[in-house]
Amino acid sequence: xxxxxxxxxxxxxxxxxxxxxxxxxxxxxxxxxxxxxxxxxxxxxxxxxxxxxxxxxxxxxxxxxxxxxxxxxxxxxxxxxxxxxxxxxxxxxxxxxxxxxxxxxxxxxxxxxxxxxxxxxxxxxxxxxxxxxxxxxxxxxxxxxxxxxxxxxxxxxxxxxxxxxxxxxxxxxxxxxxxxxxxxxxxxxxxxxxxxxxxxxxxxxxxxxxxxxxxxxxxxxxxxxxxxxxxxxxxxxxxxxxxxxxxxxxxxxxxxxxxxxxxxxxxxxxxxxxxxxxxxxxxxxxxxxxxxxxxxxxxxxxxxxxxxxxxxxxxxxxxxxxxxx
Amino acid sequence: xxxxxxxxxxxxxxxxxxxxxxxxxxxxxxxxxxxxxxxxxxxxxxxxxxxxxxxxxxxxxxxxxxxxxxxxxxxxxxxxxxxxxxxxxxxxxxxxxxxxxxxxxxxxxxxxxxxxxxxxxxxxxxxxxxxxxxxxxxxxxxxxxxxxxxxxxxxxxxxxxxxxxxxxxxxxxxxxxxxxxxxxxxxxxxxxxxxxxxxxxxxxxxxxxxxxxxxxxxxxxxxxxxxxxxxxxxxxxxxxxxxxxxxxxxxxxxxxxxxxxxxxxxxxxxxxxxxxxxxxxxxxxxxxxxxxxxxxxxxxxxxxxxxxxxxxxxxxxxxxxxxxx
Numbered sequence: 001x002x003x004x005x006x007x008x009x010x011x012x013x014x015x016x017x018x019x020x021x022x023x024x025x026x027x028x029x030x031x032x033x034x035x036x037x038x039x040x041x042x043x044x045x046x047x048x049x050x051x052x053x054x055x056x057x058x059x060x061x062x063x064x065x066x067x068x069x070x071x072x073x074x075x076x077x078x079x080x081x082x083x084x085x086x087x088x089x090x091x092x093x094x095x096x097x098x099x100x101x102x103x104x105x106x107x108x109x110x111x112x113x114x115x116x117x118x119x120x121x122x123x124x125x126x127x128x129x130x131x132x133x134x135x136x137x138x139x140x141x142x143x144x145x146x147x148x149x150x151x152x153x154x155x156x157x158x159x160x161x162x163x164x165x166x167x168x169x170x171x172x173x174x175x176x177x178x179x180x181x182x183x184x185x186x187x188x189x190x191x192x193x194x195x196x197x198x199x200x201x202x203x204x205x206x207x208x209x210x211x212x213x214x215x216x217x218x219x220x221x222x223x224x225x226x227x228x229x230x231x232x233x234x235x236x237x238x239x240x241x242x243x244x245x246x247x248x249x250x251x252x253x254x255x256x257x258x259x260x261x262x263x264x265x266x267x268x269x270x271x272x273x274x275x276x277x278x279x280x281x282x283x284x285x286x287x288x289x290x291x292x293x294x295x296x297x298x299x300x301x302x303x304x305x306x307x308x309x310x311x312x313x314x315x316x317x318x319x320x321x322x323x324x325x
Numbered sequence: 326x327x328x329x330x331x332x333x334x335x336x337x338x339x340x341x342x343x344x345x346x347x348x349x350x351x352x353x354x355x356x357x358x359x360x361x362x363x364x365x366x367x368x369x370x371x372x373x374x375x376x377x378x379x380x381x382x383x384x385x386x387x388x389x390x391x392x393x394x395x396x397x398x399x400x401x402x403x404x405x406x407x408x409x410x411x412x413x414x415x416x417x418x419x420x421x422x423x424x425x426x427x428x429x430x431x432x433x434x435x436x437x438x439x440x441x442x443x444x445x446x447x448x449x450x451x452x453x454x455x456x457x458x459x460x461x462x463x464x465x466x467x468x469x470x471x472x473x474x475x476x477x478x479x480x481x482x483x484x485x486x487x488x489x490x491x492x493x494x495x496x497x498x499x500x501x502x503x504x505x506x507x508x509x510x511x512x513x514x515x516x517x518x519x520x521x522x523x524x525x526x527x528x529x530x531x532x533x534x535x536x537x538x539x540x541x542x543x544x545x546x547x548x549x550x551x552x553x554x555x556x557x558x559x560x561x562x563x564x565x566x567x568x569x570x571x572x573x574x575x576x577x578x579x580x581x582x583x584x585x586x587x588x589x590x591x592x593x594x595x596x597x598x599x600x601x602x603x604x605x606x607x608x609x610x611x612x613x614x615x616x617x618x619x620x621x622x623x624x625x626x627x628x629x630x631x632x633x634x635x636x637x638x639x640x641x642x643x644x645x646x647x648x649x650x
Contacts, residue, residue, distance in 0.1 A: 017583050021462050042583050097647050117650055124456065126650045127634055128593075131449065133649070134610040134637040135603070137346050181596075256606055258342050258367050262598035268453075269594075271506075273587035278460070281581055285459040305635035305645050309452055312459040320630050322422050324458070325442055325451045 001291045002059065003284070004028045006050065006080065007066035008039055010244065011089065014280025015064055016042050022284060024314050028060055057083050061294075062287040064088075074099055081107040081114040081301075085294050087287045089119040089279060096122070104301035113294040114301045118286040119279045120270060121145070125250045127304055128268040132252035136264060139254020142180045144172035144193060148246025148275060156221045157198055160214050162206030165234065167241040169197040172248065183253045183263040196227040199241055201234050246275035285312045326616045328609070329353045329381065331405065332391035333364055333372070335569065336414065339605025340389055341367050347609060349639050353385055382408050386619075387612040389413075399424055406432040406439040406626075410619050412612045414444040414604060421447070429626035438619040439626045443611040444604045445595060446470070450575045452629055453593035457577035461589060464579020467505045469497035469518060473571025473600060481546045482523055485539050487531030490559065492566040496520040497573065508578045508588040521552040524566055526559050571600035610637045 001024055005012040008030045019027045020043065029046045032039050036047040048056075053063075063084040067073050069092045077088045081103055090099050096117055107114040117123065121143070129141050150170045157166035176193050179186045198215055202208055212229040215222055232240075249269040256262050272278045286304065289311035293302070310317055315324070326349055330337040333355045344352045345368065354371045357364050361372040373381075378388075388409040392398050394417045402413045406428055415424050421442055432439040442448065446468070454466050475495045482491035501518050504511045523540055527533055537554040540547055557565075574594040581587050597603045611629065614636035618627070635642055640649070 014581070017581055020583075021581070093650065096650055097643070100646055122650045124460075127456070129649050130634045130638055130645060131452070134613075134634075134639075135449075135607045137639075256339070256342055256346070256599060256602040258345075262602055264598060264603050265594075265596040267592075267594045267596075269590075269592045271590040271592075273589060274581060277581040277587050278589050282460045288459075303646060303650055305642070305650070306633050308631050308633045309455050309459075310630035313455055314459075314462075317630070318422070320455060321425055321628060324454050325418070325421055325447045325628055325630065 001025050001288060002028045002061045003287055004053075004056065004060045004063050005030045005066055006053065006063055006076065007072070008032050008034075008041070008047070009066060010276035011280055011283075012064075012066040013042055014274070014277035015066070015284055016045065016280075017277055018281040018284040019043075021281075022288075022314065025284060025288070028056065053080070054083055060084055061291045062087060064283055064287055069095075074102070077114065077116060078102045078106040081112050082110045083112070085113045085290050087115045087118055087283055087290055089123070089283060090117045091119065091122055093122065100301050100303070108300040111299050113290050113298050115286055115290050115303065115307075116301060117303055118283050120272075120282060121248070123279075123282055123286075123304055124270070125248070125268070128250040128266075129252070130305060132250070132254075132266040132268075136252055136254025136256070136266070138256075138260065139252050139264075140185050142188070142193075142251045143248065144177055144251070145248040146170035146172050146194065146246065148248070148272070149241075149244050151244075153196065153198075153221055156218060157200060157215055160211055162203050162211055163200055164203050165201040165237050167199045167237065169199075171195040171197055177249065177251070180251050180253065181265055181267065183265060185253060190224045191226055194225060196222055196225045198227060198229045199232050199237065200229060201237050202231055243273065244275045245273055246278075247271040288312060288314070326350045326613060327353045327384065327386045328612055329378075329385045329388050330355045330391055331375065331378065331388055331401065332397070333357050333359075333366070334391060335601035336605055336608075337389075337391040338367055339599065339602035340391070340609055341370065341605075342602055343606040343609040344368075346606075347613075347639065350609060350613070353381065378405070379408055385409055386616045387412060389608055389612055394420075399427070402439065402441060403427045403431040406437050407435045408437070410438045410615050412440045412443055412608055412615055414448070414608060415442045416444065416447055418447065425626050425628070433625040436624050438615050438623050440611055440615050440628065440632075441626060442628055443608050445597075445607060446573070448604075448607055448611075448629055449595070450573070450593070453575040453591075454577070455630060457575070457579075457591040457593075461577055461579025461581070461591070463581075463585065464577050464589075465510050467502075467513070467518075467576045468573065469502055469576070470573040471495035471497050471519065471571065473573070473597070474566075474569050476569075478521065478523075478546055481543060482525060482540055485536055487528050487536055488525055489528050490526040490562050492524045492562065494522040494524075496522055502574065502576070505576050505578065506590055506592065508590060510578060515549045516551060519550060521547055521550045523552060523554045524557050524562065525554060526562050527556055568598065569600045570598055571603075572596045613637060613639070
């Protein structure tokens with residue numbers, strides 16, 4: 001299966017590493033909007049200009065689009081699905097229906113297959129929400145994220161005047177998770193579910209009290225949370241906060257029985273040393289399914305919900321039944 | 326969707342309860358090998374003789390076969406899939422390939438669709454082993470069961486002379502689970518993963534030391550485990566051990582990165598107050614998928630690996646994308 005990457009940031013490097021672990025996949029190349037000669041890949045795979053991607057129409061089974069959800073993917077995924085089978089990790093939950101319709105129209109028209117919103121949330125977490133609610137229709141879902149680095153929140157802090165660098169950790173509140181696991185079905189506010197821990201490198205002479213206040217009162221990002229701000233040196237940032245760990249849990253509790261007398265707890269948890277490498281590994285498995293489904297004649301837009309699990313695995317149905325079932 | 330149950334034990338009652346929670350399903354009837362007039366259902370659904378099941382060929386979308394894996398299902402599932410779409414929970418892992426082939430031949434020939442080995446293990450645990458290994462190909466899987474009642478082990482104790490009743494709990498060893506979660510990829514013996522806790526009601530005058538020794542040295546069932554045996558009264562058995570809780574965890578740890586420098590832990594856990602009710606709820610969701618897939622023209626034998634998750638849910642693709650993805 002011939003894979004190519006459109007964009008070359010952390011996520012793309014994660015996929016590049018995953019290709020080394022999946023012998024049925026091959027990385028044809030990386031397409032960048034930067035000057036290709038300025039980009040050096042981890043494994044020496046060739047780098048091409050994004051402008052030349054259409055020259056590769058017949059050389060790629062699946063193009064994985066590694067762009068941002070805010071402005072890149074809503075434009076790139078429909079456009080590229082006119083020419084390629086594609087996978088993206090579009091994660092703006094509220095805009096998924098619109099993105100789906102746009103990509104579906106383009107991919108149907110061109111006869112390609114496009115998978116949007118793959119990864120772990122949306123992605124594996126979504127799958128677990130679906131399975132759990134199909135089995136336990138009377139119940140409630142809870143999703144907790146972290147402990148892990150939120151790049152969006154880190155970027156928001158970096159935009160504050162006087163901030164040189166910042167790293168924001170989303171931290172699930174253990175007490176809330178325990179209440180959920182106990183099956184008590186609690187109503188939890190935003191503040192009761194997660195803390196936000198911020199590590200900030202301030203410019204010399206910057207007003208730290210002002211920075212801290214700007215962070216803590218920032219609407220949408222921090223105002224609804226208990227937030228801690230710790231000022232550290234650039235050296236400490238580099239030494240202790242250069243990795244991108246993440247994770248979280250999807251928990252569903254529900255009842256069964258003639259009198260709803262039995263409670264069940266389903267929990268799916270991830271603890272990831274590297275968010276982009278895990279996400280990249282998931283995208284590669286989903287790309288395998290896209291390639292297979294397109295070979296069977298499927299076109300249009302799909303999500304992780306539409307993929308039979310067997311299609312993700314390099315093993316045959318017979319091997320899966322004998323060793324994994 | 327019209328469901329019927331072939332067999333009426335704990336699992337069938339679990340499905341009967343689940344039908345009440347799924348408005349798109351309807352329970353047509355229960356088929357029993359006992360005298361139908363001797364069987365009273367929880368919800369008043371009619372009971373028919375197993376001999377009359379063929380009279381219902383056109384009245385049932387999916388027949389769920391609630392028999393034992395040792396002798397019932399290997400015979401029943403191929404036979405009944407000549408006339409019905411069927412679901413079973415065949416759980417003898419080593420015999421799945423043979424069972425699959427037998428059922429596939431019968432169902433293909435008759436134009437029906439049969440799902441075997443649904444439930445939680447095999448079933449949801451299998452799905453999690455598959456997803457996790459597809460994402461993290463370099464890693465190791467661990468499955469822990471319990472704390473929960475093993476009916477097979479309880480039955481084995483009951484066959485010992487002088488035993489009136491018995492309940493066996495499979496207990497995962499917390500220390501082993503912690504070593505796995507820490508990503509140390511340990512090699513674990515059978516004895517290091519689970520304990521077996523036995524509660525036994527002995528007949529008056531029975532030789533308790535002999536019973537305890539027979540349990541602890543029983544090959545396959547207990548000899549390879551650390552086993553505790555506690556003698557209790559019939560009253561205590563009824564008061565404290567009449568429920569059928571179960572659960573467990575599937576954990577995969579794996580590495581990614583150009584130097585395999587990042588470790589990830591994926592864990593799926595179940596904590597179930599009632600094993601048969603949870604299993605029944607899962608079977609009903611899988612029956613929904615069987616009905617839908619057969620309506621699309623699919624025939625033969627499938628497993629949970631072949632079912633796209635969206636097919637399990639009563640929600641439409643559009644609803645799932647908007648609210649669950």
